[in-house]
Amino acid sequence: MKNNLRETIYFLIFKTSAFLGIFILLLVLLLLFISGYSVIDWTFLASGWQHRDIARGGIFPAILGSIYLGIGVTLISFSLGVGTAVFLTEYNKNNLTRRIFQLTIRNLAGVPSVVYGLFGLAVFVNFFSLGTSLLAAILTLSIMTLPWIITASVEALESVPQKFRESSLALGASHWQTISKIILPAAIPGSITGGVIAIARALGETAPIIFVGATFYLSNLPSSLFDKFMALPYHTFILATQHSSPLATSYAAGTALVLILLTFLLSLGAIILRYYYRKKKDW
Amino acid sequence: MTLGTDKLVQHLSESLPRWLFAATAALTVILLISIFIFLFVTGINAFGSIGLKEFFWGTDWNPASFHTPSWGIFSLILGSLMVSFISLLISVPFGLSIAIYLAEIAPPKTRETLKPVIEMIASIPSVVLGLLGLLFLAPITAGLFGLSNGLNAFTASILVAVASLPTITSVSEDALSSVTYKFREASLALGATKWVTIKKAVIPAAKSGLVAAIMLGLGRVIGETMIVLMVAGNSRALPSSFLDSVQPMTATIAIEIKEVVIGTLHWQSLFAIGLVLFTITFIVNFLADLLIHKK
Numbered sequence: 001m002k003n004n005l006r007e008t009i010y011f012l013i014f015k016t017s018a019f020l021g022i023f024i025l026l027l028v029l030l031l032l033f034i035s036g037y038s039v040i041d042w043t044f045l046a047s048g049w050q051h052r053d054i055a056r057g058g059i060f061p062a063i064l065g066s067i068y069l070g071i072g073v074t075l076i077s078f079s080l081g082v083g084t085a086v087f088l089t090e091y092n093k094n095n096l097t098r099r100i101f102q103l104t105i106r107n108l109a110g111v112p113s114v115v116y117g118l119f120g121l122a123v124f125v126n127f128f129s130l131g132t133s134l135l136a137a138i139l140t141l142s143i144m145t146l147p148w149i150i151t152a153s154v155e156a157l158e159s160v161p162q163k164f165r166e167s168s169l170a171l172g173a174s175h176w177q178t179i180s181k182i183i184l185p186a187a188i189p190g191s192i193t194g195g196v197i198a199i200a201r202a203l204g205e206t207a208p209i210i211f212v213g214a215t216f217y218l219s220n221l222p223s224s225l226f227d228k229f230m231a232l233p234y235h236t237f238i239l240a241t242q243h244s245s246p247l248a249t250s251y252a253a254g255t256a257l258v259l260i261l262l263t264f265l266l267s268l269g270a271i272i273l274r275y276y277y278r279k280k281k282d283w
Numbered sequence: 284m285t286l287g288t289d290k291l292v293q294h295l296s297e298s299l300p301r302w303l304f305a306a307t308a309a310l311t312v313i314l315l316i317s318i319f320i321f322l323f324v325t326g327i328n329a330f331g332s333i334g335l336k337e338f339f340w341g342t343d344w345n346p347a348s349f350h351t352p353s354w355g356i357f358s359l360i361l362g363s364l365m366v367s368f369i370s371l372l373i374s375v376p377f378g379l380s381i382a383i384y385l386a387e388i389a390p391p392k393t394r395e396t397l398k399p400v401i402e403m404i405a406s407i408p409s410v411v412l413g414l415l416g417l418l419f420l421a422p423i424t425a426g427l428f429g430l431s432n433g434l435n436a437f438t439a440s441i442l443v444a445v446a447s448l449p450t451i452t453s454v455s456e457d458a459l460s461s462v463t464y465k466f467r468e469a470s471l472a473l474g475a476t477k478w479v480t481i482k483k484a485v486i487p488a489a490k491s492g493l494v495a496a497i498m499l500g501l502g503r504v505i506g507e508t509m510i511v512l513m514v515a516g517n518s519r520a521l522p523s524s525f526l527d528s529v530q531p532m533t534a535t536i537a538i539e540i541k542e543v544v545i546g547t548l549h550w551q552s553l554f555a556i557g558l559v560l561f562t563i564t565f566i567v568n569f570l571a572d573l574l575i576h577k578k
Contacts, residue, residue: 007478017380083307110568112506118557119318204408207508233410256411267406271399
């Protein structure tokens with residue numbers, strides 16, 4: 001009886017914790033919505049930023065900047081990440097180098113984003129003289145997401161059953177035919193879902209882009225990769241901490257709301273994709 | 284002749300992808316190794332010029348001082364450790380409870396819904412948590428403890444705990460779920476209740492994975508930048524209580540890097556702080572990795 005009671009109490013605590021998790025997520029959304037929804041309208045979303053009178057302007061340049069970043073990071077870190085993962089799992093026969101490599105990659109995934117920002121500043125902005133620019137920011141965030149994408153892709157490739165490879169080779173297909181026709185199609189959905197979540201996280205990162213190219217006020221939209229750019233997380237940060245207007249906090253919350261919707265839509269999309277892909281998977 | 288070309292094409296179509304993938308992998312390795320090299324080369328000068336003892340034990344960080352700049356990062360390290368400690372104090376029990384519920388108790392449907400929720404928490408940008416801290420949490424802690432403002436280590440820790448919750452939860456859930464079913468069945472067959480089974484059979488078997496989860500959580504909180512930058516108060520004085528303002532290492536880099544002249548000792552010393560962060564997180568992650576892949 002005493003044991004049963006204890007069990008009931010513990011299980012209740014565990015269950016409450018789990019639902020507290022949902023509560024936190026909802027609370028974050030709710031509080032952001034309360035503080036930010038009043039500023040969100042068409043002008044806010046679609047027009048340029050007005051530094052003097054923030055009520056007249058919008059955050060379109062920041063939305064566009066974040067989208068440019070997302071596209072750039074996707075192109076670079078996906079191609080490098082999937083390519084590296086294919087080499088590791090399909091070509092590299094040496095188990096030791098593969099293990100060392102994977103260990104390093106997994107550890108780099110835990111290095112703080114601010115350190116990647118320092119690296120980007122030293123290497124892309126200064127050493128390669130790209131200046132504080134969209135390109136420097138894309139490269140920095142790409143390197144930061146690279147370990148996440150490689151890890152997701154390696155997992156996806158490793159989960160393709162060995163018999164797929166053997167059957168294909170036994171039927172006379174070459175190594176490359178096996179990889180391109182059998183293994184990659186089976187593994188790509190897995191690496192895409194992992195990758196999209198990584199991109200969503202990269203889009204929410206603020207610290208690295210402070211160093212390498214984000215700016216608060218732009219008179220023009222960026223027209224080349226070497227221009228400075230505005231981005232949603234940095235815009236939120238400046239409005240929240242360094243803007244004197246009494247309206248600044250609600251504009252910060254409005255910007256944050258747009259940012260979180262963007263990252264949530266991406267993550268949710270990836271999660272749903274993964275769900276259907278797992279259901280469809282017949283191995 | 285045609286046979287020769289065919290063979291060449293066939294040969295190329297096999298070896299070209301191989302070289303391409305090898306080159307990609309090589310480029311990735313070079314990029315990732317160069318992170319360490321750049322930090323090391325830039326930061327190591329600072330260790331030499333400042334002296335290791337003064338750098339790590341000095342409690343006064345004031346590199347921009349006009350008269351005698353001081354280079355001690357002890358207060359900054361202490362700030363990082365304080366925030367890490369309190370936030371783990373919150374997120375470890377909380378995260379483990381969620382993990383136990385998900386892995387052992389929840390019905391499959393609930394589990395399928397809850398796991399994505401935890402993943403969504405992971406994708407809340409930290410600048411958003413920082414903003415909510417400024418708007419809501421800081422006024423609450425200020426009122427609660429009678430402070431002039433709520434920007435201190437304690438407020439920041441609560442938000443950092445939220446940010447580290449998904450890491451701790453998902454890694455420990457993996458650890459619990461990967462315990463073989465035989466353990467549970469054997470324990471239940473011996474007449475143990477479900478809770479006793481979890482406590483005496485499942486958790487001990489998953490112990491190394493659970494420790495790894497805590498270490499990965501530590502890596503996550505010590506590297507958190509935006510929340511501490513916005514909410515921890517940015518005071519470089521040596522903190523004496525959890526309600527003092529602190530300026531952890533990450534926030535120091537973020538605040539000062541834009542204002543320093545490239546190549547100066549100040550610039551190098553910020554890279555040295557970056558190197559310290561890199562080393563701490565690398566070691567923590569490395570140990571966690573060993574624990575997870577122990578078998």
